Amino acid sequence: MRVSKVRPFGYGAAAVAISAGLVFAPVHAAAWADTTGTESAGSESAGSESPSTAATSGESDSKDTADAGPKLTEPARTEPRKAGPRRSLRDRAAVDLDSQAPELEAPNSTEQQDDSGSPDTAVDTPAPEPTDDTEAGRLNRPLLKSVRTHRAGISSARLSAPSGGVLTLEVPSAAVATALAPALPAAVVSTAVDPTLPTPTVPTPPKPLSPIAKVLQLPGRLVNAVLQVFSLTTSANSHGLPNGLNVVNDLIFGVFREIEKLIGLHRTPVAQPTVPTMTYTGPTTRPTPTVEQFLNASSASYVLGSTPGNLVPFTVNGFQLSATRFFSGMVAKTWVTPEGQIIIAYQGTTGGSHLLFNPLITVAQIVADLQVIFTRTTPLAFYDALEFAERVRAEAALQGYTDDDIFVTGHSLGGWEAQFVAQRTGLAGIGFEAPGMNARVPGNGADSMFVNIGTYGSSATAMATDLPYLQPFMPPYVPGGGSKPHYGPMVLIGDPAAMNPLYNVSKLWGKTLIGSAIFMLDFLGNFFQYHLPGVQAYHLDIKSNPGIVPFLGSKRGPVHTGYGALTIPQLMKAASDDGILFLP
Template identity: 60%
Template sequence: MTARVPNRAERRARRARQCVAAAAIGIGVGFGAAGGQAVAWADTGHPDSSAASSSHSAPSGPRRSGSGHSARLNGAPAAATTSSRSAGLATSRRATLQLNPVVAQPVPNASTTTPSTPQPPGPLSPIAQLIGFPGHVVNTVLQSLDMTAATTGPQSPLNFAPIDELVFTAFRRLEHAAGLDAMPTSQPVPPTMTYTGSTTGLTPTVAQFLNAAAAEYVLGGAPGGLRQFTVNGVPMTSTNVLSGESAQVWVTPQNQIIIAYQGTTGGTNLLFNPLIAISQIVTDLQILFTGTTPRAFTDALRFEQRVQDAAALQGYSTSDIFVTGHSLGGWEAEYVSQQTGLGGIGFESPGINTIVTGNGANSGFVNIETYGDPAAYFSSDLPGLQPFMPRYVPAGGSKPHYGPIVMIGDPNAVAPLFNSSALYGYGPIGDAIFMIDTLGNFFEHHLPGMQAYNLGVDPDPTVVPWLGLRMGPVTGYGALTIPQLLQAASEAGTLIAP
């Protein structure tokens, strides 16, 4: 992309990144030194039940060597052809996502046959139920206060939606008055992809992935229709306060496992574990402003390996295991998928620092991103936040996503980000406008309730259901599997090459 700021501004932006990076690394190293080895274990109750490491370990099978790349796709590489766009827009490339139709699993972890006979999750032990009880009670109170919601939970007499709509209406008018919502005339168009693989492979649905990811923000929450994966009656969970990694494991009615990683701050889990938010914010900064891999990512990978070992003893194969998460949780899911070949969906996940050939274009992992959400554009393969973020490179760069990108929402919502980022580096006023507009758009588009709206999902559960700005078409993707999602987004022209 053509540079839009003078060299002086670029040097200013680079110096700002270096300062923040130094602070982030310093704090991160401090946490790492204090924490010792990474923590991944089976806890009793929910991961919010304790801020310290648990001594209850799930039984594990023989340790596998390497990272467990057994489920990688043996498909043809993506091919790129040239397509023209309207005048004033950059030329986009159209890649072809070609999956081998001969193999049994055209998308990793998307199988038409089940070689193993997984055991349904066993009931929770009385002790596990007792430990999880306070969280469920607190969540019921939060539901009555309209802070969380579930399809089977109490309906709150409160309704903060009118206040939310009033605030965002005022915010949008300010954007309009400043000219930030004007459509840019030279905004690059990311390359799209064409999916040609099978759509019959069995995976969890988009709604199941989203609800599992959103449940990580809800203290004592459980995704509708899913059950906790247990080992001897104990839910298998992971929480490391020092690194910021936290996860739970769920089983679908089709006996497929979803490992869900928690996003930044943990939502209402802060009531029981507030300190983890600090570690998670440090992790966010480390990924954004350095080229390193944070400890939370390696903790997430170790936990997946523990889950895989425990699941094998209960008849599950790697094709039965998937990963998901929202925001930071989606980041971690991206990394785990990249290192293991597992399929899954990351919601509003930014680009990552570990880069592989092809960036997972033929993988079974998909990033669902909302137009206008800054988190999606914390990357080098989506144009919108340069020069704050590294240079935009179609289908690449220094911080690309791993896995194809499915865009949802209103495409026009990118304009304020693109226009306000052009002011970054021009002095305190320009920087302030950029930061305020980015923060406003974050709360407009980032939360799981916004993705639920655009995907046509009835969220179960969700946190602060009234927060955000519902805009753009409703896709109805909620009932689709991963292959069906790829096919639908491909036909809609919203499947973006990573």
């Protein structure tokens, strides 16, 4: 059953407006690996770090922390090494490897043994490595330097080469081969599978955080405990002030709505374009995380020292696999559901209570927001998000997961990044309150398993060309497309009448200085009223765990009962039946 009805709301923005608005917006950051100094400029934490390196703040992302472990050594050379181009971070991303991997000697070795004397890794004897002047020589060097892995990876693979030819890497499963392939030149890595090697049949259960990782997250947990006392953040077991700031919040937005009525912004537009709906006829049996798990993972990205309800960190070497890129503003963490599914959660603008430890990253995040809105380019943060997803895929494959077990999510800027990753990789997931993108593909993912959930009245969702509410502030509206469409079907929740103020006020943009000022103020008012995750939780019948500034926003209107417990295909089916599934 779905309940319905209630009042209107809106959203708007200009460079200054968005800069101010987004600082308070989707505020949620995950805990576990995000404490004072566990991540630094462009750093990735987790699997590739040893405890000692993870404990040291200020490590650059360009430094491969896996180098602390044993390395795959190169054959002896007959000629001196020639200088070559430095491999990009993208070339190395998926092969940060376990420091526990046994040492592999490429030359003159037929079998290696561990300390117990049992065979561990077989390496066929290759011919002497071709000189640097040959094509094979140039291709072999990255493999020998980069391929160090663990568990189901290189520690149980064969490395061989024909006489004077290119080295071939045989891995234990097609999943591992596929995950490693993007990190190395195509001619170097082989997708051949050796049937004699062990293949993971089920994902490895997530291992707990190391003692050092637990210590590093204590500052964030302590700060969050204080914030919960003042009802600035919440969790399932938190006990804050009885009413928090609900009264003040309701008073502010009550006055705001009255002002909108006073100047006529609440009126139903005479001719409002109709957004084409979709009918979902696909299967509903594919197992995925639930809407509640996706929203909690997205919300946790704003709450320092928090953990999404019932989820645990996806760990490598005792540390949660995560990344923080100060230059681009991309922040991401990985979580595992009780059902054994991995969720990559990207952080939205400001990082919420993470501002207390990492305020400067907000500048990069706002720049990324404005770049997408006011230009036709794609910010570096989106490519960093894609690179991190490839790293997660590689590490997950080594622990027995497949791409069907990996999902992406995020709120606001995080939802934008999740959209981009889904578009480029085909991963399923849910994005919350994300605008449209500059990157387009045929069909815009209408048949994909990535879904956008937006709230009527939120100016963020309306910043797109496949929705008609913010033109001429946005480029022209095109049903099911345009220059800035969403990727994946859209589910719009809440009261459709809440869009009326945005639709009406957008007509004032650019006409006069006063008109543009009114537009920006109404844009921001609707942003804070409908954009934050707590509002989506209300409409989706979810109790946020965690939540941030739970009092902020207007929780009124339709409640889509039972939506929180739905998987992705079940959500599309329910939204289709309710007439709120729309074409991107």
